[in-house]
Amino acid sequence: MKKKIALLMAGMLTLATLTGCGGGKSPAASTPKAETEVAEGAAAVKPEINLIVAHNQTSLENPYAFGIKKFKEVAEEVSGGKISVTLHNGTLGENESELIEKLTMGAASMVVASPGFMTAIGVPEVDMFSLLYLFDSFDHWEKAVDGEFGNAMKNVIAEKTGNQFRVMGYWSSGVRDVYGKKAIKTPADAKGLTIRTQSSSVQQEFWSKVGAVPTSVAWGELYQALQQNVVDSAENDYTSFMLKEHHKTDNGKYVSETHHDYTTRLLLMDGNFYDSLTEEQKGWIDTACVAATEEERSIVYKMAETSKEKVIADGASVTENADMDIEAFKAIAIPIQEKFVTDNKMENYLELIRTTK
Template sequence: MKKRIALFMAAMLAIGTLTACGGSKASEEKTTAEETATEETTGEEKAAVPELELIVAHNQTSLENPYAFGTIKFKESVEELSGGKIHVTLHHGTLGENESELIEKLSMGAVSMVVASPGFMTAIGVPEVDMFSLLYLFDSFDHWEKAVDGEFGDAMKEVITEKTGNQFKVMGYWSSGVRNFYGKQAITTPADAKGMSIRTQSSAVQQQFWSDCGAVPTTVAWGELYQALQQGVVDSAENDYTSFMLKEHHKTDNGKYISETNHDYTTRLLLMDGNSYNKLTDEQKGWIEAACEAATEEERSVVYKMAEESKAKVIADGATVTEHADVDAEAFKEIALPIQDKFAADNKMEEYLEMIRSIK
């Protein structure tokens, strides 16, 4: 596994992100009163000096993005809980807009925690994680939460830890909303997508789905997608309202027709290097875990709140929306279900798939 990760990641200078710092001590003899005052001051200084420095990054540049709200909440929470003994530096897209760059930095020790989609792990020998990429796997946010916060989510954490040799530890399941189709024309059935090029994620199961719909899956970097839609390099794309609204994809000719396919209730991972985590004290682990819980709750609530606000914004900007009730979701699901079944069988994950289906 370590060799796979080394081959996958580009070589870069390792930067330590967990550093121990000590406090200062009074060195001069003083009167009893002065000694007491000095001890109190020194104690305050020690409490104010961080014992642990964490660098947390995600790939979204807008501070209005849910990732930003989540990571800011983590910083506020862990610094408060630790009384300043843990200090967090945040990077909102400033270390790269491509998730592969962030994963590289996490694996090499240049950052402490990142937010990333699960798909990258398929390239380093964890094909099971692509289960999160299966379309029409979840029917609602409530269904998704019950799955990732329950038996299924716990089981997947163990798979990821074991298969990566503790390289990656899941600290929380975040969301990037529910993804919909948007393009140069609306679609209400799979047949409507026939012949159209569509920018998709790199997941094999997602690309297969759109191929089976008759579309032509295409890979375009997220930071280049606006230009690709504007210039007609791709006919369409798929993402959640907030993400494409913030990038103004709906203002391009090939992005202004939105169809609420609701094909993907997304999962994003708040990841930490498991080996670094294991080196922490129990007290530090407790602070970080509690802060991760608070950050996860905040991120999800912002996702749900912004979904409707973002939809209203794109409509106000002139985009045309085909509501979910007017989309033949069952026709799309008929294509998705066999892909789910085959994936589960190929990866010996029938039990995991049943966990999800049984809680609907």
């Protein structure tokens, strides 16, 4: 499995730039230095474990930054300084593929990543997280990933990767909406629009069946692509496209709250490393992961509201979710969901999600 992962990393470097989930206000933004300070009161204790925790977003306003900072605070506090944590906010890798490679090489201890990369290493089941209209709300998403469904997916990932990847927490990157050169309320309104999408095959199938034209554009190049009419529209969460100011372009100023994707991101650790720890050490890390996950989600939800306010204040036009024909979009998504779970023998997983309330 390790050899397979290593062989596929080079091919994934380009793919990772296409999934964009936020970041700094411009590619030229200064890169924050890694944070290495030990929690107050713990400096006199020699660490037993030195952890490197990273994500690929350079903006310290990003929820990931708040999440890993909370991990550091709690891990160093509950361990009494026996764990030391170094944080990298976009300084260990420019994209998720580089971070995953660092994790598999032992150059990172824990990383935040989208699930999609695992489809390339023999875990097609994780593309279930990419199915659109799978969740109805953040509350539904939380109950599903924190319940039987989430536990089952953790087991699948650990088993299929030889314990190379252990899910330490399910994080969010918000709920994704469409923004473009015109408002869309129904699938018919999107007919013929070029739309920058994530690279997931199930998501591209959905937008094709809506009538739009899925297009690949690197996240860092999307502002220019919208500005220069390379694409008519894109889809992402308010915080991500607000931080990149996509809504200030002519092809980004009409936001349509499709709420098609309550996103899942993974806080990952090498499961074999985790299993090598003592029960006490595992307990410290588990406690910190729970606190970090709660913090990251809390920031995501708060920023969704404030980012929407900022987008509107900047002059963007918003079609509220209540004014959308969501049922028409769901009617396209549900057959894709059902085909996926049939092909991957995951009907029971879908049932777990649908019956979670």
